[in-house]
Amino acid sequence: MDKEVFLETVNLTKKFDEVLAVDKVNMQVKLGEIKGLIGENGSGKSTISAMISGLHRITSGDIYINKKKYTPKNPLDAREKKISMIVQETGTINNLSIAENVFLGDEVRFKKNTFVNRKKMMVEAKKALEAVELDVDVTKSINTLNFEQRKLVEIARALYYNPTLFIVDETTTALSHEGRVLIHRIMRRLKSENKAVLFISHDLSELMEICDSLTVLRDGNFIRDFEKEQFDENEIKQEMVGRELEGDFYRSDYDGTSTGQVVFQAKNVSAQGLKNINLELHKGEILGIGGLSGSGMHELGKVMYGNIRLSAGEVLVYGHETPSFFQKLWKQKDKQNTGNMSPEAKPIRLTNIKTAIANKVGYVSKDRDQETLILEASVKDNLTLSALDKLDSYGLITQKAEKRFAQEQIDSLLIKCSSMNQTVRELSGGNKQKISFGKWIGNDSKILILDSPTRGVDVGVKTKMYQLLYDLKQQGYSILLISEELQELIGMSDRILLMKDGAITKEFHRSEKVDEKTLIQYMI
Template identity: 45%
Template sequence: MKNDYLFKGEDICKSFGSTQALKNVTITISRGEIHGLIGENGSGKSTFSSICAGIQKADSGKLYLDGKEYIPSGTVDAMDKGVSMVVQEQGTVGKISASANIFFGKEAMFVKGGVLNVRKMNQEASRVLNDMGITHIDPQVMIDTLTFEDRKLIELARALYTSPKLWIVDETTTALTVNGRDILYSLMNRIKEEGGSVLFISHDIDEIMNMCDALTILRDGVMTATLEKSEFEEDKIKQLMIGREMSGHYYREDTEESIGEEVVLEAQNITGGVLKNVSVSLHRGEILGVGGLSDCGMHDLGRVMFGLTKPDIGKVQKGKGEKVKNAKWAVEHGIAYISKNRDREAMMTLCGIKDNICLPSLKQLAKGGFILKKSERNLSSKWAENMEVKANSVEQFCNTLSGGNKQKVVLAKWLAKGSDIMIMDCPTRGIDIGTKASIYQLIEQLKKEGKSILLISEELPELIGMSDRIVILKDGVLSGEFYRSEGLTEAKLIQKMI
C-alpha cells in the first residue's frame, strides 16, 4: 500500500441495470505520479474516471483526496475540490467563444457591477494559452470555427486553469496530432513536477509504458493488476487486459498484394480545400491505405469519395462512369463511410443500437410505405450479434456503450446494408487491442468476399499491416505510392510524408 497517496478509490462498485461495470475496484495514485489505466473497451475505465470526476456516483465504495473523504456533487464541485477531467470526444460548448469555453462556469471572475468584462476574459485566456505553448488560437474566435484538435486544446486549457491536484486524461491523445500530443505530454509532466498527479487512460500500450510511473489494468470491471514501471512488459500487459496470451502480430500475415483488375471507385483530378489534383483508384478486393500527416488532406479525400464534400474541380465515379453525386447516392449504390469522428458523424448517440443499424436499410425494410418493427428488430439483432456488441438489448442507447462497442455498431450498420465499398477513416481510433484485432479480422474477411476498402489511417503500423497498396498525401498532393510486396517500413512512408 502506498503511504503518500494523493488520491484513492476504494472498493468502488457500479452497475447499469444487470451489467456490473465495476466490482470492488481499488486504485491508489501517489503524489507526483502519472498513473495509467488500461483495459479493453467495456472494462470499466471510463466508468471509474467519470465517478472520480463527479459525472456519476458509485453504488458503493469511497473516494479519498489528500487523505480526506472526497464526495463530489458534480463536475464543477469536483473541479473546485481539485479534480479535472478531459475526455476523448468533444467536450466544448458551441456558439460561444474559445475564451468563454475556457472559463465556462467561472464567468463571475470577470463580472463587475453585473457586467461581464469580455476584454479582460480574453486577455486572461490568451495568457493561459500562451503559458501552455498554444499561440495559434485566438481566444476571441467562436469555438465552432476551430478544428476538432484545437477545440480539444481549449478543453485542456479549461481543465488546467484551476491547477488541479488530480488531472484525468481519458483517451484524449486519439483526438490529437503529433504536435497536440507533445503539448499534452508536456502538460502532464508539468503537473507531475509540481506535485500533482495524472490518471492517464489510453489504449496505446507504447504510450502508457512511455508516460506512466504505474499502471492499473481492468478487465470486465475487475482490477487484474497494478504494475510499477519496472514491471512494464507489453505482452504481460496485453495478457492481463484480455485474459489470454496475445502476440503483437494481429495484422495480415501475407506479404503480397492481391488486387482485382476492376476499378470500383475512382477520384479523378480532385481539387478543393487542401486537395490539389489528386487521382486515386480503388480496385475490387483491395485494401487501399491512405496516409500522411494530420493536415495532408487524407480525411478530406474520404469525404470527397463518399460525396459528403463536393470538389471544386474533378469528379468521383463508381465503376464504369457512374458519378458519385452525393452521400445519399453513395449509400444507395453500396458505398459506406465510417467517419473518424464517431460520436458526431458516424452514429446517432441518443438513439438505440437498433435505430443506428437499421438507418441505411430503412428503404429495404419498408413494406407498403411502413417500416416493419419485426424486420428492424431481426436485422439489428442479427448484426449486433454477428459483431458481438456488448449490450443489454438492441434498444440500448448508443451513448451508454463503450468506444469499441460503438464502433462495432457503426460497422454493423454498413454490413447490414450490404455495402461493397467501405471508406474507413481511422476505424480503430480509441479502440482496445482486442477489438482492434477483431476489426482487422473483419477487414480481411471483407477483402476475401471481394469487397473493397479505402483505409485512411494516422497509424503507420496499421497501414503497413493491412494494406495491399498505400498512397501518401503531403500538403494535399499525392506524394508517394507503395505496394505490399515491396517490404514496407515506416521509414519509407515517412520520407514521402514530410
C-alpha cells in the same frame, strides 16, 4: 521514499440499471506520478474516471482525497478539489465561440452584475490556449476548428484550473504525432511539479513509455498493478484479456493484388485542403491513406463521401443506385419477366452524401460521436438508420424487421450493451466503434471509407477489427483506410498513398520492404 497518495478508491462500484460496470475497485493515485489505467473496452476505465470527475454518481464504495471522503455531484465539485479531466468524447459545444468553450460552465468568473465581461474572457482564453500552443482567434466559432484543435481547446480548459490531478481519457488517439508529443510533455511537467496524472489509453506501448505504474481492469474488476520495473507487454496484455494473445494482429500475407476492377475514383479533385487528387480504389482492395496532421487525408475522406464540395474535378462511384419504392415494384415485375439479371456497373458522379449512400458507400468519421453516431439514440436506431431501404418492404418498415436486423449486427460484431434499446452515449469507445462499422456493413455497403477506425479501441477489439477488414476484402469489399498509425497502414493495406500539404506525394505497394522510416520521408 514512498510517494504521497492523493486519491484512493475503496470498493468503488457503478451500476447502469442491471449492468455492473465497475465492481468494488480499490486503486491509488499518487502525487509525482503518471498512473496508467488499461483494459479492454467495457472494462470500466472511463466509468471510474467519470466517477472521480463527477460525471457519474457513485453507486457504492468511496473515494478519498488526501484521506478525506470525497463524493462529487458534478464536475464543478471535482474542479474545486483540483481535479480536471479531458473526456474521450467530444467535450466542446457547436456554435459557441472558442473562448466560451474554454470557460464552459464557468462564465460566472467574468460576470459583473448581470453582464459578462467578454473582453476579459477573450484575454483569459487566449492565455489558456498558449499552454497547448494553439494560436487562433478565440472570438470565432468553435465550428471553425478541426477535430484535433477542438481537443486541444479541451486540454487548455482542463489545465487553466491548475489541477492537482489531471485525468486524460483516451485523448491522445484524437491527436496527431505533434499533439501527442505536446500532451506527453504536459504530463511530464505536471509530474515534475509533484502533481498526479491518471492516463487512460488503449495504446500499451504509449502507456509503457509514459507511465510510472499501471493498473489493469477487466470486466469492471481490478486485476493487477504493475510498477515501471515490472512492465512486460505480453504479460500486461494477458492480464487485460484473461488469456494469451498469440501472433500478430496484422495481415500475415504480402499479396496486394485485387480484381483490378475500379469501383471508386477521384479525378483531378481539388477542394478545401486538397490539390489535384487522383486515385482509384479497386474491388477487393484495401487502399491506405497516410500523412501528418494537416496533410489533407481526413478532408479526402469527407470529399470521397460527398461531404465537402469540390472546387475542381469529380468523384466517381461505379455501382448501382438503390432503387426507389416504385422502382422496386417495377423490378419485381421485371424479374418475373426476364429473370434476375444484374446490370453493368456504370460511373455515377458522387456530389453529396445521399448519392454516396444510394450507391452503397459508407463512411466512418474520425470524430464518430459528432459525425457518425447519434449519441442520444438507441443502439437499434443507430444500426438501422442507414439500412432503412434494405428493411423497406413495399413502403413499410416493421419493428420486427428492425429488431432482427439490429440483433444480427449486435451478435456478429459482439457489441456489449444491456439491450438494443440502450443509448449509444452509455457505451464504451470500442462498442461505439463497432456500431459505426455495423451500420454500414449491415446495409451491404460495398465501399467503406474508414477514418481512424481503431481509434480508442483496445488490443482485443483491434485484432477483431483487423480480421473483419481482411474478411471483407476477401469478400470483395473495397476499403479506403485513412490512418495516422503507420504500422496500421503497413500491416493492412494493399497499397498506400501518402499525403503532404493537400497533395499525394508517393504510392507504395504491399511489400515486406515497406517500413515506417521509408514512409515518413514522404510525409514531412
